[in-house]
Amino acid sequence: MQGPLATLKVLDFSTLLPGPFASLLLADMGAEVLRIESLTRMDLLRVLPPHDQGISASHAYLNRNKRSLALDLKQPAALEVVKQLVQDYDIVLEQFRPGVMERLGLGYEALKAINPKLIYVSITGYGQTGPYQDRAGHDINYLALAGLASYTGRRDSGPLPLGIQAADIAGGSLHGVIGLLAAVIARQHSGQGQYLDVSMTDCAFSLNAMAGAGYLACGVEPERENQMLNGGSFYDYYRSRDGRWLSVGSLEPAFMQQLCTALGRPELAAQGLSPVPAQQQALKLALQIEFEKHDFAQLCELFASVDACVEPVLSLAEAVEHPQLKARQLVSQVPRGDGSTQPQMACPLKFSGGLPEPRHIGATVGAHTEEVLAELGYSAQRIEELRSARVIG
Numbered sequence: 560m561q562g563p564l565a566t567l568k569v570l571d572f573s574t575l576l577p578g579p580f581a582s583l584l585l586a587d588m589g590a591e592v593l594r595i596e597s598l599t600r601m602d603l604l605r606v607l608p609p610h611d612q613g614i615s616a617s618h619a620y621l622n623r624n625k626r627s628l629a630l631d632l633k634q635p636a637a638l639e640v641v642k643q644l645v646q647d648y649d650i651v652l653e654q655f656r657p658g659v660m661e662r663l664g665l666g667y668e669a670l671k672a673i674n675p676k677l678i679y680v681s682i683t684g685y686g687q688t689g690p691y692q693d694r695a696g697h698d699i700n701y702l703a704l705a706g707l708a709s710y711t712g713r714r715d716s717g718p719l720p721l722g723i724q725a726a727d728i729a730g731g732s733l734h735g736v737i738g739l740l741a742a743v744i745a746r747q748h749s750g751q752g753q754y755l756d757v758s759m760t761d762c763a764f765s766l767n768a769m770a771g772a773g774y775l776a777c778g779v780e781p782e783r784e785n786q787m788l789n790g791g792s793f794y795d796y797y798r799s800r801d802g803r804w805l806s807v808g809s810l811e812p813a814f815m816q817q818l819c820t821a822l823g824r825p826e827l828a829a830q831g832l833s834p835v836p837a838q839q840q841a842l843k844l845a846l847q848i849e850f851e852k853h854d855f856a857q858l859c860e861l862f863a864s865v866d867a868c869v870e871p872v873l874s875l876a877e878a879v880e881h882p883q884l885k886a887r888q889l890v891s892q893v894p895r896g897d898g899s900t901q902p903q904m905a906c907p908l909k910f911s912g913g914l915p916e917p918r919h920i921g922a923t924v925g926a927h928t929e930e931v932l933a934e935l936g937y938s939a940q941r942i943e944e945l946r947s948a949r950v951i952g
Contacts, residue, residue: 560915562589567743570595570644571625572665573654574602576724577682577731577759579621582652584736586624587906589915593648593931594622595641596924598631598952605924611901614920620903622921623893628932629925629952632663636950643935645670649752650739651679654731657687667754677752678742682731686758696760701726705763710770710781710789718783730762785836792839793831796872797847803855804872805862807846817867822849893917925952 567590571582586592596602604618611619630637645651651670653660660666660681667679681687684696691704699720702708707725708718738755746752764771769788770781784790787810796804809818815831830842850858855871862869871877878884889907892900894917901920908914928951932942945951 560913562587562914563910563912565589565591567591567650568648569593569650569652570641570648571652572660573652573682575604575654576621577727577735578652578654579604580728580732581680581682581735581739582625583621583623584732584906584908585739587914587917588908591648592625593644593927594625594627594922595632596627596629598629598925598949599633612895616901619893619901619920623903624918625922626927626931627922627925628928631950631952632665634948634950636945636948638664640932640935640951641665642670642673644931645673645677649674649676649678650743651677652682652735652739653680654682657681657683657692671752671754675751676746678739678746678755679752680735680739680742680755680757682735682757682759684758685760687756691760698724698726698759701730701760701763705760706767706771707763710783710786712783713790714782714784725766726759726763729766730759731757734762791836793842793846795843797850799853799855799858800851801854805850805855805858806870806872808868810868814866814868817865818846818869821861821865821867821869822846824849891917894919896920928952 564585567585569582569585569590569592571578571592571594573579573582582590582592582594602618604621605615607615607617609616628640630640632638632641651667661669667677670679671677683692684701685691685694699708702711702721702725703718705726711721712718735755735757738757742753742755767774770786773779774781781789786792788794794808794810796806798804807818809815809831812828812832816825816828819825819828819831824845827842827845830838833839833842853861859871873881879890884890887907887909889905890902891905893903895901896919903917903920905917906914929942932945932951933939937945942951
């Protein structure tokens with residue numbers, strides 16, 4: 560079966576998380592993704608624990624369904640290989656700091672001269688322009704500068720590190736894929752490719768959504784625990800008697816009534832709509848007292864049949880076994896290459912036409928080098944010469 564993106568061919572120069580997660584989505588949807596990996600610099604994702612049979616589980620997941628070509632991009636012969644590939648692979652994804660690809664001779668203008676239909680996506684922390692364009696950063700830094708961390712967390716303890724990389728994935732990966740696919744659609748009409756400058760900080764800033772709109776239009780500055788959805792209301796997490804947690808999102812009156820009735824305090828429901836901060840905090844305290852009268856299992860059983868937007872905070876191990884996630888088939892068995900399989904998170908997108916079955920976990924460095932060069936017309940002798948010269952691996 561071919562996926563909806565089976566006509567796309569992507570050269571992926573990225574490492575770590577943002578670029579590889581983006582190209583994972585593309586590969587899962589059928590795109591042919593070829594990773595261009597360095598012979599001289601190890602991708603840290605390959606050594607990140609934990610490991611399964613000696614392979615990083617993160618690498619095996621993020622790079623499934625992709626082929627690997629190992630090149631020393633500082634050698635002219637390696638650049639010639641890339642330039643030949645660009646004639647056929649008309650999408651480039653890279654994640655270096657601004658100017659690195661240009662210094663290698665692989666910038667947009669150089670490759671566009673070879674293939675005017677080229678779509679070239681650069682994912683960086685701060686973008687290709689501005690005073691921070693060359694500055695190092697990580698997910699936590701982008702969230703901080705984008706304003707998101709200023710109203711996330713608790714008033715008395717400050718901002719909290721998120722359990723996921725929101726700027727990397729929601730900012731870089733997902734916006735990168737959106738922009739790339741938009742450029743593909745535009746190319747279908749114009750016949751021309753284009754360059755996409757994706758800044759994780761820019762995209763994280765756009766995630767301010769409601770709080771950002773409120774500040775820009777009305778001057779209302781969001782702070783920790785002073786908004787409806789950041790702990791400033793009853794919309795929050797509540798601890799059970801045995802120390803587990805449940806999420807309460809009973810914003811609508813009907814859900815609030817269900818919540819309070821289930822807890823044996825129907826009279827509290829009227830406070831749910833109050834805009835007065837003091838009343839919201841009083842409601843939170845009253846709800847916490849009720850939650851702490853019951854163990855986690857009792858609360859799960861109680862709310863399983865109540866439509867009140869109350870759900871348990873599950874561990875990852877519990878989430879994997881939850882009947883909703885299992886029904887949605889969010890875990891798949893991916894071939895390792897030795898006849899066995901590795902369980903991985905499946906592509907979450909559901910197409911009526913289906914998606915191709917996963918082909919393999921992330922490949923070893925240069926696993927497909929000879930195969931790719933043979934497709935380009937390189938003879939076995941020439942491939943061996945390049946290997947001896949450490950151009951390929």
